[in-house]
Amino acid sequence: MLPDEIPLRIARLRTAKGVSARDMSLSIGQNTNYINHIENGKALPSMDAFLNICEYLGVTPSEFFDAGSRDPQRIRELTADLKRLDEQQFSIVAALVRSLLRS
Numbered sequence: 359m360l361p362d363e364i365p366l367r368i369a370r371l372r373t374a375k376g377v378s379a380r381d382m383s384l385s386i387g388q389n390t391n392y393i394n395h396i397e398n399g400k401a402l403p404s405m406d407a408f409l410n411i412c413e414y415l416g417v418t419p420s421e422f423f424d425a426g427s428r429d430p431q432r433i434r435e436l437t438a439d440l441k442r443l444d445e446q447q448f449s450i451v452a453a454l455v456r457s458l459l460r461s
Contacts, residue, residue, distance in 0.1 A: 365397045367425060371415045386410045
């Protein structure tokens with residue numbers, strides 16, 4: 359992910375969470391325009407702020423940089439559920455996913 363993609367990723371994850379930039383800024387202990395400045399390309403977060411942003415958005419830093427993942431938190435939850443399936447259940451789910459992807 360390029361540095362100019364970071365603001366867009368923050369905006370997408372924030373929007374998916376259904377919060378305003380102002381509310382997010384205040385929730386992570388910053389001034390009211392902090393997230394707006396990042397999303398508008400006027401600033402990049404420090405490492406500490408980035409980790410706070412990830413925590414607030416409910417994603418790991420790795421998930422943040424996986425731009426192909428539209429809903430990283432749900433994928434993480436689904437992965438945890440998949441790990442609990444037995445072999446037969448897992449095979450059924452895998453076949454269903456493959457079938458859906460072919461549609």
